[in-house]
Amino acid sequence: MNILKKIKRFATENGDRIAIKSDDSCLSYGQLDAYSDKLATWIYRNYGDTKTPVIVYGHKNPYMIVCFLACVKAGKAYCPQDISIPDTRVEATVECVEPEVIFQVEGDITLDNENVINLDKIKEIIEKEEETAKVENWVKPDDTYYIIFTSGSTGKPKGVQITFDCLNNYLDWSVTLCGEVKENEIFNFGNQAPFSFDLSVMDLYTCLALGGTLHTLTKKMQEDYNAMFNHFEEANLNVWVSTPSFADMCLADKKFCSTMMPNLKVFLFCGEVLTTSTTKKLQERFPDVKIINTYGPTESTVAVSDVLITPELLEETMAKGKSLPVGHEKKGTWLEIHDEQGNSLPEGEQGEIIIIGDTVSTGYFKRDDLTEKAFFTCEREGKMYRGYHTGDAGYKIGGQLYYNGRIDLQVKLNGYRIEVEDIENNMLRLPQISHAVVLPNMKEGKVRSLIAFVTGNLDGKTPSEFGREVKKQLKEILPVYMIPKKVKYVEEIPMNINGKADRKYLGGLL
CATH class of the missing domain: 3.40.50.12780 (ANL, N-terminal domain)
Structure with a gap:
């Protein structure tokens, strides 16, 4: 084209x-x-x-x-x-x-x-x-x-x-x-x-x-x-x-349904994790509309993989308590999982997502130092392609890619390595929670505790009672060291200009 x-x-x-x-x-x-x-x-x-x-x-x-x-x-x-x-x-x-x-x-x-x-x-x-x-x-x-x-x-x-x-x-x-x-x-x-x-x-x-x-x-x-x-x-x-967060914001109003957009054919999501709870609400409100989850960083021209989230796939994913897949790579792209030494990992093992293909950026403007660290060239099917180290954690099952958070969003608390997005995804399994953002509470350069900001249905409880109930329920699905010290109820999760959860703003509230 x-x-x-x-x-x-x-x-x-x-x-x-x-x-x-x-x-x-x-x-x-x-x-x-x-x-x-x-x-x-x-x-x-x-x-x-x-x-x-x-x-x-x-x-x-x-x-x-x-x-x-x-x-x-x-x-x-x-x-x-x-x-x-x-x-x-x-x-x-x-x-x-x-x-x-x-x-x-x-x-x-x-x-x-x-x-x-x-x-x-x-x-x-x-x-x-x-x-x-x-x-x-x-x-x-x-x-x-x-x-x-x-x-x-x-x-x-x-x-x-x-x-x-x-x-x-x-x-x-x-x-x-x-x-x-x-x-x-x-x-x-x-x-x-x-x-x-x-x-x-x-x-x-x-x-x-x-x-x-x-x-x-x-x-x-x-x-x-x-x-x-x-x-x-x-x-x-x-x-x-x-972004999924923008759809979440719209779903807060019951008028956001197929009556409002009767000719809608497809939802295309990118930019952050599409949760099972958001998908479930969308399928209930827009039963005849396709929901496509995509994945890709700016460095690979928007997105490089896609998957159609059917009701069956959603049900299967929720039953396993897992995150939704982000799909198979597009033509002309290879998605590989590498360990810290750059070795390819077998299916099911988590490592860094590496993107190789015909939409990978040439690098960062006037930053050869950063370009050299993040980008490389390699041969695939007899042709030379650019590759990119995403810094994203993920794994593959049945050829499908699963995104599991940023490697740089890993924190170490009391000796345990923790993915904060892992905690967020598990919190979203609780029926009363609509949106969750977990942040490390830092002091003197060290993670002292984890704080969760959540929106959801208080169901007559005070914010304090709501927080205690959430922590109690999390004990059933998470190890103790992964449970946030505080669960703070907020009316809404603020979004940044790109429509993603504004972690920086929330960090200022700690």
């Missing part, structure tokens, strides 16, 4: 079809292609064929996508930055990238760059430009298409570089997850994640590859249940893409 050619084809054949819709603004495929062509011409004329990335700052405005496509049509990678990212972090990214130009589509941040182009100027450029972008100036297969900055262990964000080839290879697979698109059928995709989070690549580019319409959910909407649910109804969604 070549996503840029796909978009151009839809622009030619169905130019009036809506590509992106956000609040009251929208752009058709014809506008998206033409506007990005004109902006690309301006970029190339002013900044030539240098490979310096372009920062695109904003939120869910459709012109964000115009800027993304314009950058790559001018041969340059784009680096998305959402308005919800703290200013100091955005400034650190600007300092790292050293862009020749910044497109500021939304937001009132003052960026330290003499070539900041705001939305009015972007529209003016598009209106005045007469030439169209040349295909020979587009990014090449091995060129970086986008750079997503993720958290780094040093406190500084790391820029993950994804090539045009990686994206196209990913899309060859991701479009198959959505089911068959009939002739003249237009799929409506829901977008929850900000464009600075790579989960958005799943909805944005899969949607554009299928000629669908992307309905973006703004931060303002996500803070208002009524507005958000009205948005879901009006969008008439066919494909849902989000």
Whole structure:
């Protein structure tokens, strides 16, 4: 697949079809292609064929996508930055990238760059430009298409570089997850994640590859249940893409069911663990909708494996008290389990998940030291591929991959090595608990105890009584050393800008 050619084809054949819709603004495929062509011409004329990335700052405005496509049509990678990212972090990214130009589509941040182009100027450029972008100036297969900055262990964000080839290879697979698109059928995709989070690549580019319409959910909407649910109804969604935590938040309201989205075909989940409790509620509320669990880090272009969670698989998993699988690898990918010495482990044995394949990143932007530690090359089926050490713990059974938390989320308490996500998964087996986050309570660099934050049904109990009951029940399923010292009831688990449980914020409450 070549996503840029796909978009151009839809622009030619169905130019009036809506590509992106956000609040009251929208752009058709014809506008998206033409506007990005004109902006690309301006970029190339002013900044030539240098490979310096372009920062695109904003939120869910459709012109964000115009800027993304314009950058790559001018041969340059784009680096998305959402308005919800703290200013100091955005400034650190600007300092790292050293862009020749910044497109500021939304937001009132003052960026330290003499070539900041705001939305009015972007529209003016598009209106005045007469030439169209040349295909020979587009990014090449091995060129970086986008750079997503993720958290780094040093406190500084790391820029993950994804090539045009990686994206196209990913899309060859991701479009198959959505089911068959009939002739003249237009799929409506829901977008929850900000464009600075790579989960958005799943909805944005899969949607554009299928000629669908992307309905973006703004931060303002996500803070208002009524507005958000009205948005879901009006969008008439066919494909849902989000983190499991976001679905959990929606499930707190009984109106979130098939009546609200009668034409929904599939839930696609990625970014964190999909729990059995969340899946059970979804199957009860949306009995005819497929639920697909996927797995993959930013470094391997969103996701590399998938599994359809059927009622039978869910029942079997719950009966065994296990976590749901994350599936089989896509074509062109190998998922292997290695020990600390780099040896492959047999089925059933836990180790580090290693990803090898045609969607693995070329490495971290301007960080050869980190790239050398995390990435490697190796031969598979007579070809050379890139590989990545995920830092994730997992194992395989029957060819299916099971994710078992981060290796770096292992803690040592009183000599015992403990996976905090193991505790969380077991807590979710208790019927009164909806969501659980377990954190180590550190003192002088040492883990002194474990604290659990939970949401659920108090059933008339006080939070203290609820916590004591939970600890009592955990004694039936966990060793004593794995039981949290305190179980704190909260009204809701806060989410970070990417829609995941905000462990950092909760850590501040310890």
